[in-house]
Amino acid sequence: MLQIAMISTGEEVLHGDILDTNAAWLSRLFFQHGFALSRRTTVGDQLEALATEIEHCSLTSDIVVINGGLGPTSDDLTAQAAAIASDVGLEQSDYWVEQMQVKYQKLGREMPKTNLKQAMLPEGAELLENPIGTACGFAMKLNRAWLFFTPGVPSEFKQMVQVEIVPRLTRAFPKVAARDCLRFYTFGLSESGISETLSPLSLPKGYEIGYRSSLPFIEIKLFAPRGDEQAHSLQQTMVSLLGDNVVGVGKTLPELVGELLVKQDLSLTIAEQSTGGWLTSWLQDFPNAKAKLRQGWMLAANTEPEMATKDLLASALAIATAARDDTASDIALVSGPVHDEKVAVALSTPQGDWAQLIKTKRRYASNDHRNMVATVMLDMLRRWLDDRAVIGRYESIQRESEIFLPADR
Amino acid sequence: MLQIAMISTGEEVLHGDILDTNAAWLSRLFFQHGFALSRRTTVGDQLEALATEIEHCSLTSDIVVINGGLGPTSDDLTAQAAAIASDVGLEQSDYWVEQMQVKYQKLGREMPKTNLKQAMLPEGAELLENPIGTACGFAMKLNRAWLFFTPGVPSEFKQMVQVEIVPRLTRAFPKVAARDCLRFYTFGLSESGISETLSPLSLPKGYEIGYRSSLPFIEIKLFAPRGDEQAHSLQQTMVSLLGDNVVGVGKTLPELVGELLVKQDLSLTIAEQSTGGWLTSWLQDFPNAKAKLRQGWMLAANTEPEMATKDLLASALAIATAARDDTASDIALVSGPVHDEKVAVALSTPQGDWAQLIKTKRRYASNDHRNMVATVMLDMLRRWLDDRAVIGRYESIQRESEIFLPADR
Incomplete structure (x- = not known):
């Protein structure tokens, strides 16, 4: 099996001031191309430590990606460390001086x-x-590694x-087989529940299922x-x-809801108490949903005990119903106040109104x-846009009660 | 200098499915206690690779923290790897079996x-x-390392x-000197600007200044x-x-604003177009600000070209002014629509109303x-609550125009 390593450099990453999102991104991309990482290391801006790490990885890996330390300042030492490691x-x-001048x-x-300084590269x-x-x-070859x-x-x-880099690899x-990755999202199921439901499937050779909880x-x-x-099948x-x-x-989910709203040409109003503007703010990043969102309200939650x-x-x-009427929207979505850990959420549509009182099984921040x-x-x-039962079943949420009032009541 | 390493384990971390927040947290905490990390490594759930990494770190470091792989399932291999590394x-x-039973x-x-399985520890x-x-x-001693x-x-x-762990260290x-860390936040200055402004300061021995852009x-x-x-001085x-x-x-900033609102007993209403509920949603996590926030509106932004x-x-x-009057709030904050990359923001108070038209110098997501x-x-x-000039100077933002209307107009 190919041994593939990544070295991240920089005091900021090492001391936790910034999260190493480059590493997470590279890991995912490489994995999809069939180049699964076998180890990742982070070192600070110390010339010797960096040279030692490069040499260590060059002896134990086939492919090494080194990230950071190529800037113009005095604490950017990667090229020098590479030169030391490879003697x-x-x-x-x-050529690069010219490019920078341009x-x-x-x-x-x-x-x-x-x-x-940024045009100074190790010989060869x-x-x-x-x-x-x-x-x-x-790029350079050293010992076993690229x-x-x-x-x-x-x-x-x-x-x-x-x-x-990827084309060179x-x-x-x-012989390393690139893989396609097909994704979909679920809400309301646990990882073990999903894995049990999918267990009757027998996967053809070269197939694999992965989960990511977000x-x-x-x-x-x-x-x-x-x-x-x-x-696809x-x-x-x-x-x-x-x-x-x-x-x-x-x-x-917001992409799907946005598409369905646009397709069915329906406008939406949101009134939030316990969610405090979260849903309204969330939808801003999804152009379709945003286009159909007419108004959002955050109301301070004054419940009586x-x-x-x-x-x-x-x-x-x-x-x-008031939010829908007042704004002449086709649909309104509402979250009530939190009361004794319970929240009422409601959906008003031309077809009728649904509400359910829910409570999360775990306590969340x-x-x-x-x-x-x-x-x-x-x-x-x-669920309503997609003609499914509006009141769903969620493993992590307890439903205390629910109600449906058809429009022609 | 003490050499301090951290090894994170787990395929999910290695392949980028989850960000290694434990590592960032440990780095920060150790740094404050005077134990700055010198390297961090991530390896997958492979027994041999893990044992090799533990041995490597035990030879090159004084302190090693290994994270993960202590669970009950078959891919939790850390204790076994530790036993192999130390032979x-x-x-x-x-004792631990009893604890788990309880x-x-x-x-x-x-x-x-x-x-x-979780009570099986390396001998000694x-x-x-x-x-x-x-x-x-x-905890165990191996070669040079704890x-x-x-x-x-x-x-x-x-x-x-x-x-x-920290008390043992x-x-x-x-002799390792723990350090205090005093923090404050700035808005509208660049890192180089700050560093220039602070350059006349001569720091006493043992002092250091750090920046973190967030x-x-x-x-x-x-x-x-x-x-x-x-x-403190x-x-x-x-x-x-x-x-x-x-x-x-x-x-x-939201903590400070919340405190000032409570202290001065002032209520707030927010109406957002370009910010789409962001501010309202942001304030929900700050109890003082949330308590004084009466209403938030998100209005779809229909500007004429x-x-x-x-x-x-x-x-x-x-x-x-309308938002303030309608809700009988003391203060209203407003963001208008984005128009030609410009946004008007306004503050209405009992003392008068301010508005400014701003444009960010860089393009942002x-x-x-x-x-x-x-x-x-x-x-x-x-700025208003703190009796400062309401219209501030921000390096990264261009102000196109501004206006102030006193209340007694």
Whole structure:
């Protein structure tokens, strides 16, 4: 099996001031191309530690991606560490000096002398293009490994990996099988529940199922040999097995709801108490949903301590119909106040009004609780738009009561 | 210098499915206690790779924290890897079996047999308590290093590090100087601008300044020898040098605004177009601000293409006064629609109304843009509550125009 390592550099990453999102991104991308990482290391900006780590990885791995430390300042030491590890000198790439000068000319500025450092590469290294910034990357062979040196700026890093590195790897290791990844999302099922439901499936050779929990959804990934014909029908079978709780195939819940709203030309108003604007704010990133969202309200939640269950439901329903009428929207979604850990959520439509009183089985941080309740609201709407039972079954949520009032009451 | 390493285990972390927040947290905490990490490694759930990594770190480091892989399932291999690396067997801790039985009794359930695996520790290892879960940790000396094995569940991990590990380290390495960390936040200044402003300061021995950019704020950290008397006056000097753009000392902007609203007993209403509910939703996590927030509106932004600058300002002002009157709030904050990359934001108070038309100098993702504009809104309120100039100077934001209408107009 290929041994593949990544080395991240930089004090900020090491001391936890920034999360290493480049590493997570590379891991995912490489995995999909069949190049699963076997180890990742983070070291600070110390020349010797960095050179030692590069050498260690060059002896134990086949492919090593080194990220960061290619900038113009004195604590950017990666090229020098690479030269030490491979026992060569640094030499200037005249080509890259020219490229940097062109970049600065376009900005109407003179290139600072400090940038010359960024054109100093270990002797014999192959330059990797960076069309965005001034930090070129480079590739070199050392001991057992191919080493790829990349800039820390995420946009520059990602472009270099995709355009320069992955094609080189695919050429160098043609037997490594790239895989397709088909995704869909579920809401309201547990990972063990999903795995049990899918257990009757027998996967063809080269197929694999992965889960990723991203509160409150679980993403299900089907890895398949690239271009394999069975992949889509297999995914369809998985989707059917999981039924109602699949909230988006190849798309997220707000994307799906947005599409359905646009297709059916329906406008939406939202009134939020316990969710405090979460749902309204969440939908802003999804153009279709945003286009159909007419108004959002956040109302301070003043409940009376003695409020009964049926009052909570009735109040959410009343707000939903009022919100729909006041704004002349086709649909209204409402979250009531939190009362004794319970929340009423309501959906008002031309066809009738639904409300349910729910309680999460676990206790969540307030932020996560809003997320959870907002997702139930959006899921009610998804179910209605998609002609499914509006009141769903969720493993992690307890339903205390529910009500449906048809429009022609 | 002490060499301190962390090893994270688990396929999910390695393949980028989850971000390694435990590592970032440990790095920060250790740094504050004077134990700066020198390297971090992530390996998958492979017995041999894990054992090799443990051995490698035990030869090159003084302190190693290993995280994850202490669960009851077959892919939890850390104890076994530790035993292989140190060439000893595993033995059952009867004490821990008892502890687990008690935990299960409290839940009214029988302990599954599979949990016995969690009481199997390398011979000679010292048990580390886990009052929350069933995965106990353990400590052992190997080669040059003290090894600490910890569970992957964040709450259990954090408790074990704080209660079991840090005190052991402080005892074992009494010369390592713990440091205090005093924090404050700025908005509207660049890192290089801040560093230039603070450059006249001469720091006493043992002091250090750190920056952390967390869009749209920059957090400034002053590290000081523990309990040193000068620390607070030095921080005060830094705060004075940076002036108006300091938005919170030891607290964040929404915390500060919330405190000031409660202290001055003022209620708030928010109407958002371009920010789409961001500000309303943001304030939900801050009890003081939430308590004084009467209503939030998100209005769909239908601008006419020909809208002039003064109309944008006038419309934001009109919405602000209307929102304040309609809800009988003391204060209203408003963001208008985005028009030609510009946004009008307005603040209405008993003392008068302010509005400014702003444009970010860089282009941001829509999410980040809402964050930025919402922060300007909140900063206007902070400045007003704190008796400062309401219209601030921000390096990253261009102001196109501004207006002030006193209340007695």
